[in-house]
Amino acid sequence: DAGITQSPRYKITETGRQVTLMCHQTWSHSYMFWYRQDLGHGLRLIYYSAAADITDKGEVPDGYVVSRSKTENFPLTLESATRSQTSVYFCASSDPGQPDGYTFGSGTRLTVV
């Protein structure tokens, strides 16, 4: 099915561990984004990518790493998880030539204990 999928849906990890959140889209959208959503902060942009092998920092990139070797995948890695990274993470994609904005995944709820 066409769409944007995130995995896992829920994840509990320990402080200091590395964890990777996956995002896959089937539209061949050039742009992909990672956001985190926390109470009182709305959506905050972590990283984004304009195309394969092109990534750029957003508002809150510290502690996160991204890669984009293929257009359809945009994994987000927490190199050494901290409790402050407990959040809901959303991936999104867009075709900047189209007016209909971003398409969001269903989110990954990450808890760091």
Next chain:
Amino acid sequence: GEDVEQSLFLSVREGDSSVINCTYTDSSSTYLYWYKQEPGAGLQLLTYIFSNMDMKQDQRLTVLLNKKDKHLSLRIADTQTGDSAIYFCAVRYSSASKIIFGSGTRLSIRP
């Protein structure tokens, strides 16, 4: 700078109209969006308006844009319990492929 602001909460009675407001700072907007987020779900595009339009209507939804005042609103007619959600205003600017999101307005419906 680019900033989008919304009030955090709105409570309306079932059957009444809901009006969610949004203001933005940069006048070089191209498209303006309303997204809906239901509990435990991602953001879903509700509607969008091109910046040269004043109004767009889609069934129970009416979007009004006052470009002079940099003010966007979403009116939901005959509000139902299923409209309970967080509504995000978002603005795309001409120079960027990124969209700037507001903090979201939580709409609650009382009987």
